[in-house]
Amino acid sequence: MASAIEIAAGVRSGALKAVDVVERHLATIGKREPEIHAFNLVMTDQARASAASIDALVAAGGDPGPLAGVPIALKDNMCTRGVPTTCSSKILAGWKPPYDATIVTKLAAAGAVVIGKTNLDEFAMGSSTENSAFGPTRNPHDTSRVPGGSSGGSAAAVAAGFASVGLGSDTGGSIRQPAALCGVVGVKPTYGYVSRYGLIAFASSLDQIGPFANSVADAAQLLDVIGGHDPMDSTSIPLEHPSLLDAIDHGVEGLRVGRITDLPEGADPDVNERVEVAFDALRAAGATIVDVQVPAFTFGLTAYYLIAPAEASSNLARYDGVRYGLRVDAEDTNAMYGVTRAAGFGDEVKRRIMLGTYALSAGYYDAYYGKALKVRRLIHDEFERAYQHADVLLTPASPSVAFPFGAKGDNPLAMYLCDVYTIPANLSGHPGMSVPFGTGADDLPVGVQVLAGTLCEPQMFRAAAALERAVTQGFGK
Amino acid sequence: MSERISAEVVAKVARLARLDLTPEEIERTTTQLADMLEHFADIDALQLDDVAPMAQPYPLDNVFREDVIAPGLDRDEVLAAAPAAEHGRFRVPPIIGLDL
Amino acid sequence: MSGRDGLPGDWQLVVGLEVHVELATVTKLFSASPNRFGDEPNTNIDPVTLGLPGALPVLNRQAVELAMRIGLALNCSIRPCTFHRKNYFYPDMPKAYQISQYDQPLNVDGFLALPDGTRIGIERAHIEEDTGKSTHFGGAGGRIHGSDYSLIDFNRAGVPLVEIVSRPDIRTAEQARQYVTELRGILLAVEASDAKMEEGSMRVDANVSVHLPGTPFGTRCEIKNVNSVRSIGRAIEYEARRQIDLLESGDQVRQETRHWDETDGRTHTLRTKEDADDYRYFLEPDLVPLSPSDAWIAAVRAALPMLPAARRARLAEATGVAPDSEAAMVVVDRGQDEYVLAVGAAGGDVARALVHVKEAFADSPSVPPADLAKLTTMEVEGTLTATQAKTVVADLIANGGGDAAAIAAAKGFEAMGADDLGPLVDRAIAENGEAWAKFCAGEGKAMGALVGAVMKLSQGKADGKAVTAVLNVKKG
Ligand SMILES: [Mg+2]
């Protein structure tokens, strides 16, 4: 199927009709969505209507923009005016935001066509999309396996051809890990690169929105559209970002690619093997491989699982049954809070609210949250040092290929370990992305994670593009 | 991080978080939190005395908006989505045990 | 027996005040909805105000500027600061946390000088957001307890507040009243707030404790809902006596939050601190640190107007009254000190002008300074008596000014010299022989009767000083 860039070119030139593009994707959805369940909502009518208006604009000699007619799937934690936005939670079921997220406005201005809202682990808390209140999403490569998470719906939608591109949010790996498990490109930009206004918060200091795409170029194009400063987000970086689409042609000649020699063990052999091949591929493409150390890398998991739940316990306190969403009635307001939140939140969300509330509460703050913030600084500083010697770092995106449903049982820690390689970049704020790089066990996709320094997206995309080319040049499998 | 977390503490945290957990849930949560906290004790080994906490990844300061009115939300649209409303306001059950 | 502040025995009152003031911005602290009192419920709302999922706060620059004015006016130093989340559930608190400042507030270590010069320390003056308003229905009419349900209006949610926290330096209920009155004057002068206690744009909580000199401070109670300067004094006096009664009867004071009830004139338990709050403060990740530049601070300082204390001092200097005299307090409070000085500049007598303005200018009429100047000059020259002057001032006010001399003439207030006085004085002496005898015997008191008699005979045209002079001459 045509790439997003090809679709946009065709629609802008009039050679391709946006309505036909939408119909083709709706047809694919019609075929496989029932078994995949990537969407909480397919926006059939809205998609058809906006495609028609884009064709009309072209017919009238106008230019809809760089994503003209490109069908995009939005994770269902991004606010869309008048369209249900649920975070896959009972507590928000049926809630229609009265406003659009900044990225939704930017997508519209670029001519993109939102085709649906995708499934996720409730409030983005999970690594398998099994925690959705509306049922799990299945991996298009093997429907007995998870798509990863929490952005499993968007990853699956792009992998299955339901949408040309998608958006997810990544707090501890929620874009990169499902991208790896579904065999698509997934990007977590530098913290502050993309506006969070209208993204329903999980952990505010870690959340970033980023693209899913079937190619590095499509991901670059999409990030070029949604990136940039937003006065509505105080943490948005007030800088002009260079075009990543331009950057990817530059190759990796002379790029310094770092190998983290003290990376935590635990990745499956098939995954490690592909990462080794990735180093070879980049060396062959003209990059130099250097060794770096990030001793605190291994402490990321602990820091993350204290900081993220702490912020979440506060961010999710607003779901109190007073202004919107679910209310379970009770004799007084205080009682109403307790029963509403008990009924509205799933087990994993409750678990993290409990953990976070505990980590912040009197007498425990210093031992847990306070200490975690120091570890965060340690990790950040060690990465900054590493990036003085290397332009990018390569690691596995996920310790394993897609795993079967229920594989992690109800052992939270086992599930948390899925994010061991992705979490540090969220803590440090550095960008990272997962690039499909051949297959591992059971011919399932393997993703290689490319990490880079603050606002070094151009170098990251250059390395990613080189890996993408390498797959078709003998380094695939 | 010292002794394992008790069911009493977990129950208190649940009240603080306004989550009505069943006795079974309190039990399960106590075990799960205890296991996690045990695992999270790995950072106790680190020497952090002269490490400054890091709350945000990208250093910015003095971000402002100007004091200018912009259009807000439509009351009726908002109240229509509320669990209960009357006379242009949100309605809640009696407020007790929460006085501030 | 009773202590200097009306407390029984040697009991000493210790009070610290926490004053919340709503800032006079156009919009809210973190969003672009109007900051406006009295609008239809829930009409000044937006995603941030309602704490909608995905909404993010952005700091209002003008709110920071007004907070800096308050800090500088209270002699605080302005520091680089941060915002924290104070987590607690309450239906009028949309996000279930209040964005406030915690261990790094904007303004620290200042003081407020009471009119008599006593300095009350200011610990901090920090920025935070206001809550919405809940109204309680059914049950015990409007009371929160026993109500059937409550309705919530979020127009006030997110309105910028500055919380001004004094040190426990206040020792009498009267000082507490003076502190609040002076603070209000300062807030109005720097135009940071309209500081209307009745509308809730200025709200006072009092931390009250008692102890015996030489012993540590006692356990304090926080008194809420004191919403008039008058009730501040009453609430503190009631609470102090309540605590003293407890202690003298061998009981203990429980640390708790108490609610002042205007109707029964008592304080009632609201919350005991046993159910201690655990606000789980942590840095607000949706906001970035605030550190006003030296240039900004200097500009705000340079733009500060003259504060009430300085204006009272200036007026006192010019008129000879004490800076904390009623006249100086009242006239500066009314903002009429500039006018009094203008009368002086127009050649008039500022002391007399101060008296007339204080007495007669309550509803600030417009009388050209030159006109009042002329009147005060006639007074000091003795061509008008104090009584006559009053009448002329009334006329000036009624007509928005005029020529004092012409008015005086029209009223027949022509000057009455010593030679015209002579006959009247003789008649008064004749009609008041007894008083005259006493006067001659050196009883100064008797003079009053004689002067009064002359005044009556002259229909108020005689000048008191002149009459005294003539009497003394005749007495020889
Ligand atoms: Mg306070």
Ligand SMILES: [Zn+2]
């Ligand atoms: Zn306060």
